[in-house]
Amino acid sequence: MTSRITFFFVLFCHLTFAQHTLPLIPTPKEIKPGNGFFVLNSETIINADKNSFEAQYLKEVINQEFGLNLEISQKATTSSKISLLTAVPDASKFTNETFYLSVDQNSAEISAVSNHGIFNGIQTLLQLLPIEKASVVKLPIVQIFDTPKYAWRGMHLDCARHFFSIDFIKKYIDYLAMYKFNTFHWHLTDDQGWRIEIKQYPKLTDVGAWRNGSMVGHYNEQKYDTIRYGGFYTQDQIKEVVAYAQQRHITVVPEIEMPGHAVAALAAYPQYSCTGGPFEVEKQWGVLDDVFCPKEETFTFLENILSEVIALFPSEYIHIGGDECPKTRWKSCGHCQGLMKAKGLKDEHELQSYFIQRMEKFVNSKGRKIIGWDEILEGGLAPNAAVMSWRGTEGGIAAAKEKHFVVMTPGSHCYFDHYQGNPQNEPLAIGGYTPVEKVYAFNPIPKELSSEEAQYILGAQANVWTEYIASPEQVEYMIFPRMMALSEVLWGTSNPEKYADFEKRMIQQFTVLEQKGIQYSKALFEITS
Numbered sequence: 001m002t003s004r005i006t007f008f009f010v011l012f013c014h015l016t017f018a019q020h021t022l023p024l025i026p027t028p029k030e031i032k033p034g035n036g037f038f039v040l041n042s043e044t045i046i047n048a049d050k051n052s053f054e055a056q057y058l059k060e061v062i063n064q065e066f067g068l069n070l071e072i073s074q075k076a077t078t079s080s081k082i083s084l085l086t087a088v089p090d091a092s093k094f095t096n097e098t099f100y101l102s103v104d105q106n107s108a109e110i111s112a113v114s115n116h117g118i119f120n121g122i123q124t125l126l127q128l129l130p131i132e133k134a135s136v137v138k139l140p141i142v143q144i145f146d147t148p149k150y151a152w153r154g155m156h157l158d159c160a161r162h163f164f165s166i167d168f169i170k171k172y173i174d175y176l177a178m179y180k181f182n183t184f185h186w187h188l189t190d191d192q193g194w195r196i197e198i199k200q201y202p203k204l205t206d207v208g209a210w211r212n213g214s215m216v217g218h219y220n221e222q223k224y225d226t227i228r229y230g231g232f233y234t235q236d237q238i239k240e241v242v243a244y245a246q247q248r249h250i251t252v253v254p255e256i257e258m259p260g261h262a263v264a265a266l267a268a269y270p271q272y273s274c275t276g277g278p279f280e281v282e283k284q285w286g287v288l289d290d291v292f293c294p295k296e297e298t299f300t301f302l303e304n305i306l307s308e309v310i311a312l313f314p315s316e317y318i319h320i321g322g323d324e325c326p327k328t329r330w331k332s333c334g335h336c337q338g339l340m341k342a343k344g345l346k347d348e349h350e351l352q353s354y355f356i357q358r359m360e361k362f363v364n365s366k367g368r369k370i371i372g373w374d375e376i377l378e379g380g381l382a383p384n385a386a387v388m389s390w391r392g393t394e395g396g397i398a399a400a401k402e403k404h405f406v407v408m409t410p411g412s413h414c415y416f417d418h419y420q421g422n423p424q425n426e427p428l429a430i431g432g433y434t435p436v437e438k439v440y441a442f443n444p445i446p447k448e449l450s451s452e453e454a455q456y457i458l459g460a461q462a463n464v465w466t467e468y469i470a471s472p473e474q475v476e477y478m479i480f481p482r483m484m485a486l487s488e489v490l491w492g493t494s495n496p497e498k499y500a501d502f503e504k505r506m507i508q509q510f511t512v513l514e515q516k517g518i519q520y521s522k523a524l525f526e527i528t529s
């Protein structure tokens with residue numbers, strides 16, 4: 001133990017943000033490369049509790065990738081071992097996500113104060129193993145002390161515009177884990193599809209999960225078809241995904257859109273609109289006028305839905321949407337105008353704020369918090385709400401100044417549905433241009449914020465809207481390699497001036513993706529004039 005304490009002391013005193021060529025993304029906060037290797041063999045033991053998920057995960061990946069079947073045992077009978085220790089000499093330097101990884105000639109040791117830290121350390125260890133399939137399975141001698149800067153390191157996926165299977169959702173979670181993301185924002189409802197089974201309202205999925213249009217064309221070209229398209233997740237499948245993510249230390253934040261982007265729900269239950277319908281699940285993209293009507297029965301309907309959602313997802317935050325809600329119907333709805341008068345609301349923006357605040361009260365009563373797109377600032381922010389800033393960073397800045405938590409997702413840097421290369425060489429996308437280098441230059445903390453206000457920036461996330469993304473392969477193509485850049489930004493070790501160093505490591509990671517059969521964009525290699 002004494003030697004470990006000395007080791008830590010020396011490490012903290014001497015580790016620097018050294019240049020290294022190890023293929024790590026995100027690059028660690030502190031790293032001290034050594035000389036030589038620890039060569040793993042069939043005698044190597046994973047020194048950990050047999051029941052530890054982390055140990056089993058490590059064993060499984062090493063077995064899959066290298067055909068080495070390591071024994072997990074707490075009694076190491078050999079000096080060749082990988083130890084996973086949830087005890088550290090100086091716990092005050094560790095958050096739940098911090099880890100220390102040390103590799104010497106005979107062994108590797110990951111120590112942390114929680115299994116999340118161990119899991120992060122395992123991801124780094126796995127990146128240190130040979131990239132090319134090799135007969136010698138070895139780890140470079142190194143010492144790493146690592147800890148993330150931001151608490152919310154997220155990736156979103158829109159499963160409403162296009163539906164993705166549970167198997168792919170699990171893969172997506174694996175990709176998040178590989179690059180140390182910790183939040184999966186699951187966009188489950190929109191005008192074009194309702195994707196989550198709600199037992200009390202079966203028509204939400206019987207009707208709302210299906211549309212007559214598979215929509216693979218460009219909306220400007222009106223290439224709509226009438227093919228029945230859809231799908232949904234049963235509550236059992238949702239539980240399976242949440243558990244799968246939980247094991248990998250990823251929080252799943254569900255999004256149920258309101259009051260806008262609600263046409264699929266209204267096609268099933270038109271009584272919760274202002275006009276009474278009828279409606280069809282939408283097959284065109286865009287922002288639609290028919291939205292939830294702020295009637296008592298609508299609030300009850302939404303509360304009942306959220307009760308089932310809250311029971312399925314243990315996340316601190318429930319995303320209630322809030323974006324792009326045209327006020328057209330509310331303006332010509334007698335009930336809405338009467339409600340505004342009765343409550344002293346001066347315009348429809350205040351009515352939207354009233355709507356969100358009612359939902360917030362309900363979610364808070366269940367011990368959870370709401371997060372919503374930055375339109376929830378309009379007409380007054382609900383008292384405990386967090387804001388996801390997508391129309392630039394302005395909404396996030398305003399919310400942080402009002403002491404509300406913020407997740408930055410500005411379209412300029414975080415929209416992975418945008419092009420990442422020359423549109424002529426890229427598959428059809430929604431528009432925009434967000435190459436990997438631009439993502440890498442993103443700073444989630446705008447300069448307008450004081451250091452105290454900056455404390456409210458929880459982190460950032462990339463949004464993957466799928467109007468133009470119809471297959472798992474294309475999701476992969478759109479997220480890779482941009483999510484690598486975002487991972488380093490969120491870990492807090494990106495340095496845009498050293499983009500070339502990041503690029504080198506990213507290109508090393510391309511081999512990993514290729515070996516796993518994962519698609520990625522090669523726009524980076526385009527010759528630009």
Ligand code: TNX
Nearest residue numbers: 323324373390417430465466
């Ligand atoms: C805006 S971002 C939307 C989505 C679209 C996206 C396309 C946000 C909160 N709303 O409904 O899919 O643009 O980029």
